[in-house]
Amino acid sequence: MIRNIFKSTTVASLAALLMLGGCTDDFEQINTDPDALEVGSPTNQLGYVLRSTASQYGGFDATETWAGYIVKIQYMDNFAYLPTNNTYGNKFSNNYRSNVQLDDILQQTEVNAADLKNIRWATRIWKEFLWLWTTDQFGSIPYTEANKIDDGLLKPKYDSQETIYKGILQNLKAIADEMASEEGTDDIGEGDFLFNGDVEKWRKFCNSLRLRAAMRIVNVAPDLSKSTIEEVCSNLTTYPVLDESEDNAYFKWQGSKPYQEPWFDNFETRDDYGMSNIFVEHMTSMNDPRISVIMKPAESDNEYRGYENGALSAPSNLKSVSRIGELYREKADGFTPFLKSCENYFIMAEAALRGWNVGISAQEAYETAVKLSMDDNGIEEADAEAYLAADGKWDNTMERIYMEEWVALFKNNLEAWTLYRRTGYPKAIQSSGEYPGKFCIYGSTHNDVPFRMPYPDNEYVYNKENLNAAAPNLADYVWGEKMWWDTRTGVN
Incomplete structure (x- = not known):
């Protein structure tokens, strides 16, 4: 179970203290618990941040709909296409709260940095992960001046x-180069809920x-993109990547409340x-064997059937719509995915098809990615x-x-939504559903998901x-x- 970062303390009221033993003007002493930790344990703080991130991004947050995977079939508030400016505030602030914790880890360990390389590397890597995820959701954000209240x-x-x-x-x-040339000896500790202390x-x-x-x-x-990808992929000994299912960056939940x-x-x-109808129709048209794991047949007739993206009313028969598969929704000790190994090989396939030198052909990388998925x-x-x-x-196309x-990223909904925004695929996300061309909010009409x-x-x-x-x-x-x-063009 996740440990508390700080011991809980009970501070007696001033009135009670007066009753027990007279007066004092040393209020700082009164309100200090001698048994409480002054600072959090670095491994506990890391664990807290990992769990906090998984909580913020692990639930239903509309990205599963914007990615074309899942739709609402009851209580049709149409939340996925009616976001307000206060709907996702916790996702924004979680990044900054978490970075305060991570900066505190780095500050605590700075004196003994040479002996605490591993937890410092993990902490610095997670900071970059948070910045990447936050900017991919919100765009321009406070970055160089963030969390500098003391200044x-x-x-x-x-x-x-x-x-x-x-x-x-x-x-x-910089981190990758350090990890390639140096070796840490410290144990990251029990707070490493992502890789259980596996520094590699x-x-x-x-x-x-x-x-x-x-x-x-x-x-x-494109130049920075190409040079970075070629540098990593042409020297996987120096810059190894997650390359098998067992490597997947999954936050695996403990399984008991909370x-x-x-x-x-x-x-x-x-x-x-x-x-979603577009997800079901794609998987059935492809005779994709993953369909039986990702979703369940409709209870009404044992057929796979989705429902309209952005529908304004519920289906007349709830049993006629497929539900999410057991692996993804019915396990208390299930997982929240942050990065799947197959994603690396899809990137290599795209890079190779662009003619870049990544040490593998587009077809081989593509087939490896599919097999991993x-x-x-x-x-x-x-x-x-x-x-x-x-x-x-393999048909030698980006599509x-x-x-x-897109199929492989299921449940990593933010990444799938981001894939769509970068590439325009699946095209059906824009062309299907009730919202395109007639989605009206605040007097405006839009033809695409947010x-x-x-x-x-x-x-x-x-x-x-x-x-x-900024915007x-x-x-x-x-x-x-x-x-x-x-x-992309043609979206508004």
């Missing part, structure tokens, strides 16, 4: 995604994040979600091979890579000037301003 910066400026991405890639490379997996995770970030910016910073997997928490008491879902190797010889056969990557998550209310209240300067063309909180790396 008098109460209203930090917003940095462009170009600045943030370059900073992330620079920092990850943290090293692989670092380089995998480099691939993810680099491919994201391929359409706006540390149950968030989708399972919802499953225990709710039945509001079904599978099949393995993630418990599909037998023979069935994976049969799929690759039939409907999933084939993107569509397979481009971003809305900035939280507090930013409009306390840092509005900097927010407006002057926002429309209805989540449209108007696309991500820096989103170069």
Whole structure:
């Protein structure tokens, strides 16, 4: 079970103290528990941040709908297409709260940094992960001036995604180079809920994040994208990446309350979600064997059937819609995925198809990625091979890579939504559903799912000037301003 960072303490009231033994003017002494920790244990703090991140991104948060996977089938408040500027404030603030904790770990361990390399590397890597995920949701955010209240910066400026991405890639490379040339001897500790203290997996995770970030910016910073991906992939001995299902960066939940997997928490008491029609139709058309794991047949007739994206009314028969599969929703000790190994090989396949030198052909990388995804879902190797010889056969197109990557990213919904925003695939996300061309909010009409998550209310209240300067063309909180790396046209 996740440990508490600080001991809980009970401080007696001043009145009680007066009754017990007279007066004192040393209020600091009165309110200090001699048994309480002055600072948190670094491994406990790391564990707290990992769990906090998994909690924020592990549940239903609309990205599963924006990614084209899951739809609401009851209580049709249409929340997924009606985001407000206060809907996702906790996701924004979680990044900054977590970075305070991570900075505290680095500060605590700085004196003995040479003896505490491993936990410092893990901490620094997770900081970059948080920055990447946060900017991919909100766009421009406070970065270079963030969390500097002690310096008098109460209203930090917003940095462009170009600045943030370059900073992330620079920092990850520095960490990767250190881990390639040095060796740590310390135990990260029980708070490493991601890799259980396996430093080599943290090293692989670092380089995998480099691939993810680099491919994201391929359409706006192609030289940096190419050089980063080629550097990693041409020397996997120096820069290893997550490369098998056992390496997947999954937060695995403990399984008892309150540390149950968030989708399972919802499953225990709710039945509001079904599978999206575009997801079901794609998987059935491809005769994809993963379908039996990812979703269940409709109870009404044992057929796989989805429901309309963005529907304004519930289906007439709830039993006619497929539900989420047992592996993904019905396990209290299930997982929240942060990065799957197959993602690395989809990136390599795309890079190779672009003609880059990544030490592997596009076809081999693609087939490896699909096999890893099949393995993630418990599909037998023979069935994976049969799929690759039939409907999933390599056809030398980006579309084939993107569509397979979309399927493979299921439950890593933020990444799938981001894949769509970068590539425009699956095309059906924009062309299906009730919202395109007639989705009206605040007097405006939009033809696509949200481009971003809305900035939280507090930013409009306390840092509005900097927010407006960073995103002057926002429309209805989540449209108007696309991500820096989103170069699609024809969406609004």
